[in-house]
Amino acid sequence: MVDLEKLRFTKTHEWLRVEGNTGYVGITDHAQKEITDVVFVELPKIGKEVAKAGEAAVVESVKAAFSIYAPVSGKIIKANDAVEKDPSLVNKSPYEEGWFFAIEIKDKSEADSLMTQKDYLEFIKTGAH
Amino acid sequence: MTSTEDRKTPLYEAHKGLNAKIVSFHGWLLPIQYTSIIEEHNATRTKAGLFDISHLGKLEVSGKSSKEFLQKIFTNNIEKALPGGIVYSPLCNDNGGTLDDAFIYNAGKDRYILIVNASTFEKDLAWIRSHKTEGVDIKDINDSLGGIAIQGPASQQILSHFCKAYIDQLKHRHFVETEVYGSYALLSRSGYTGEDGFEMFIPAGKCIKVWNDILASGKGYGLIPAGLGSRDTLRLEAGCPLYGVDTDESKTPLESGLERTLDLSKDFIGKKAILERKAKGIKEVLVGFKMLDKAIPRTGYAIEKGGKSAGIVTSGTYSPTLKENIGFAYVAPEDSKTGGTFDVIVHGEKKKAVVVETPFYRRAKN
Numbered sequence: 001m002v003d004l005e006k007l008r009f010t011k012t013h014e015w016l017r018v019e020g021n022t023g024y025v026g027i028t029d030h031a032q033k034e035i036t037d038v039v040f041v042e043l044p045k046i047g048k049e050v051a052k053a054g055e056a057a058v059v060e061s062v063k064a065a066f067s068i069y070a071p072v073s074g075k076i077i078k079a080n081d082a083v084e085k086d087p088s089l090v091n092k093s094p095y096e097e098g099w100f101f102a103i104e105i106k107d108k109s110e111a112d113s114l115m116t117q118k119d120y121l122e123f124i125k126t127g128a129h
Numbered sequence: 130m131t132s133t134e135d136r137k138t139p140l141y142e143a144h145k146g147l148n149a150k151i152v153s154f155h156g157w158l159l160p161i162q163y164t165s166i167i168e169e170h171n172a173t174r175t176k177a178g179l180f181d182i183s184h185l186g187k188l189e190v191s192g193k194s195s196k197e198f199l200q201k202i203f204t205n206n207i208e209k210a211l212p213g214g215i216v217y218s219p220l221c222n223d224n225g226g227t228l229d230d231a232f233i234y235n236a237g238k239d240r241y242i243l244i245v246n247a248s249t250f251e252k253d254l255a256w257i258r259s260h261k262t263e264g265v266d267i268k269d270i271n272d273s274l275g276g277i278a279i280q281g282p283a284s285q286q287i288l289s290h291f292c293k294a295y296i297d298q299l300k301h302r303h304f305v306e307t308e309v310y311g312s313y314a315l316l317s318r319s320g321y322t323g324e325d326g327f328e329m330f331i332p333a334g335k336c337i338k339v340w341n342d343i344l345a346s347g348k349g350y351g352l353i354p355a356g357l358g359s360r361d362t363l364r365l366e367a368g369c370p371l372y373g374v375d376t377d378e379s380k381t382p383l384e385s386g387l388e389r390t391l392d393l394s395k396d397f398i399g400k401k402a403i404l405e406r407k408a409k410g411i412k413e414v415l416v417g418f419k420m421l422d423k424a425i426p427r428t429g430y431a432i433e434k435g436g437k438s439a440g441i442v443t444s445g446t447y448s449p450t451l452k453e454n455i456g457f458a459y460v461a462p463e464d465s466k467t468g469g470t471f472d473v474i475v476h477g478e479k480k481k482a483v484v485v486e487t488p489f490y491r492r493a494k495n
Contacts, residue, residue: 037166058476
């Protein structure tokens with residue numbers, strides 16, 4: 001099980017897991033429930049440079065398309081093929097198997113400035129989404 | 130987002146009790162899903178799904194001139210429905226633009242029940258009333274009745290527990306006015322999903338009991354409650370255009386692929402304009418298409434052909450049954466032939482699509 005307390009969160013409902021200089025990115029359980037059944041995921045190409053809060057991927061549910069924003073700036077170094085093959089992993093396992101891509105983090109302070117789990121839970125409770 | 134002005138259907142508390150995700154839909158609070166759109170979709174295709182259809186607009190037209198009146202305001206021939214039968218028809222304005230589409234239930238003895246879209250109910254009512262003639266009585270029966278639809282191959286078996294005598298004999302697109310739990314019920318074999326199924330309109334106060342009892346009886350058959358999300362994917366697979374999305378006042382039935390619902394042997398509002406448009410030649414027509422490239426088409430996406438603007442997507446989705454991405458679009462008549470290809474602009478990129486016959490999905494006949 002992933003330790004949610006070690007994750008960092010964005011107001012656009014992405015999570016970031018930091019391992020050394022690498023940041024893994026996915027969407028939260030709250031977000032996957034909101035967008036309903038995910039049926040298609042379009043991942044960024046390896047090597048692509050992304051800016052913090054810039055669009056990095058697209059996830060489509062039965063209902064609509066949603067942009068996934070990079071929680072931090074950096075270079076895309078991995079994309080999760082498993083989630084491309086089986087997009088329902090985003091619903092079934094949002095924090096583990098359903099991750100989208102990994103970024104080589106440029107500036108660690110960007111990660112530190114994101115919300116903690118406690119902040120995020122408070123953020124969604126107040127309905128600010 | 131919900132608004133304080135949204136109305137609750139008689140089944141609202143039942144949806145809450147089932148932990149449904151509630152959305153605002155044309156002024157009504159309705160469930161978009163209970164568990165998962167795909168699960169609800171698949172249950173309806175393979176077993177059965179239970180839907181709240183209380184939001185649909187309901188009107189009663191009666192009186193000795195009611196048939197002549199309906200023949201005048203609807204484009205289709207009302208006489209196609211004998212007493213107990215249902216006819217589908219667009220409702221057009223003087224310019225031939227589509228105001229709505231409706232199901233007209235012939236209840237016999239100069240009485241007709243009209244089921245219209247929730248989004249257009251007030252507009253329809255005003256329009257129909259403004260054309261009222263002598264010998265016609267128009268009654269708004271919207272608030273007194275709630276609606277429940279059970280759709281899917283197991284529907285008949287499930288409903289047999291309640292009103293076997295009627296439903297075993299009921300033919301597709303036919304109805305009876307009967308009793309359920311000692312109260313009036315309009316029970317029809319009809320629906321919007323491409324499956325066998327039934328729709329019932331019953332007094333608002335009876336809805337929760339009937340809903341709960343059908344759910345309990347249907348459990349062993351795999352029946353689950355289904356929301357607006359699956360209703361939309363089911364209707365799209367079944368090739369049913371949705372009013373307000375795939376057609377509206379800017380389109381005549383010629384453009385929206387409903388020429389078969391125009392009875393040109395009679396006079397009706399909009400006929401002259403429609404004939405003129407037909408003579409001049411229409412500029413666009415609604416087609417069904419599927420994506421050849423991996424991408425999901427959505428409402429409003431642009432269509433190009435040879436790099437030039439060639440139309441617009443009106444509805445689109447991932448089809449859970451076909452496991453393909455499908456949609457409806459308006460294109461020029463010359464681009465509308467089955468097998469013809471065009472590009473849909475998805476997230477700024479050209480993705481190939483091909484025109485296909487609709488319905489996209491057709492259930493196997495027994």
